[in-house]
Amino acid sequence: MAPVPKHPYTQATLIEAIRAVQEKTLSLNRASQVFGIPYATLGDKVRGRRPINAQPRTLLQAAEEERLLSWLKETARQGFGRTKSDIKDTVKAILDARGAVTNSPDNRPSKQWVADFFKRHPDLSERTPLALGKSGLW
Known part of the structure; x- marks a missing residue:
């Protein structure tokens, strides 16, 4: 469909x-x-309340978003995938360093921002880790 x-x-x-x-x-x-x-x-x-052409919702400048993307790909290549919370923390650190603010009280991007980030970068994928029990480790 x-x-x-x-x-x-x-x-x-x-x-x-x-x-x-x-x-x-x-x-x-x-x-x-x-x-x-x-x-x-x-x-x-x-x-004139809203732009005629929809504007992408991003908090980061193009160069900052490109560096974030490179960091995510490199850490994933090394076997250290990042969680959505890791991404939010990193974006918060970038915004804090630049002195930019978001609408949230803790200055972190929203769930929707993270979802839009993944839509803007379809070469990234979300993965769910396999839950490992303690039984086979010792």
């Missing part, structure tokens, strides 16, 4: 609807109906 698109409209349709409202050929309500774009979404874009 094909994946369901996040939005039932394309970027081109969104731009066309915004243009129609701005040129006053259609009202905001009518453009929303004709183009199949939610009224609030179209209104936010027309009024």
